[in-house]
Amino acid sequence: MAASNLPVDDDAVTAVLTASRAMLGVIARSFADTLETVTLPQFRVLVLLSSLGPQRTGVLAERLGANLSTFSRSLDRMVSAGWVRREQNPGSRREVIITLTGDGEHIVADVTERRRRDFRDILAQLTPERRDQVLAAFEVFNSAAGEPSVEDLLPLGL
Numbered sequence: 829m830a831a832s833n834l835p836v837d838d839d840a841v842t843a844v845l846t847a848s849r850a851m852l853g854v855i856a857r858s859f860a861d862t863l864e865t866v867t868l869p870q871f872r873v874l875v876l877l878s879s880l881g882p883q884r885t886g887v888l889a890e891r892l893g894a895n896l897s898t899f900s901r902s903l904d905r906m907v908s909a910g911w912v913r914r915e916q917n918p919g920s921r922r923e924v925i926i927t928l929t930g931d932g933e934h935i936v937a938d939v940t941e942r943r944r945r946d947f948r949d950i951l952a953q954l955t956p957e958r959r960d961q962v963l964a965a966f967e968v969f970n971s972a973a974g975e976p977s978v979e980d981l982l983p984l985g986l
Contacts, residue, residue: 844969854950858943862935869894870906871935877912877928878936884917885924911935 859871866874872892877883883891889899903926906912911932917923928936951959 854943854946858946859939862939865909866911866935870902870911871939873902873906873926874911874928874932874936877926878933882915882925882927885914885926888926906932 889896
């Protein structure tokens, strides 16, 4: 799709902002219960490990913009809770690899399923014709916006 230099109506921008708030509401609700036991920074770690697989401690801290010693203490709490596991890197005995446990995977999967259920419920309220219009609009919008990077999504735990 070619970029356009045509002016954009303020009503269109307002409609997109309103839709983005509605979507953020779904996202916030999807992990609200989880935040009673897991902090948002901890959830970000779980999402990162779920997305990228086992990671070195230093790499995780760097990707999250965290101080290594502070991050290590947070990992201690996550290990104690049973969400992640520390393992020695078989390729380098000096390196520690952080892996997601079944409990950690379950937390991420629960949040994802709640989010999917909420979006499914919202779409179910639309007629098939309106749903097709929404899906077509999202395809066009996604094409114009491009896929966000993992780094862009991490602050939101996505």
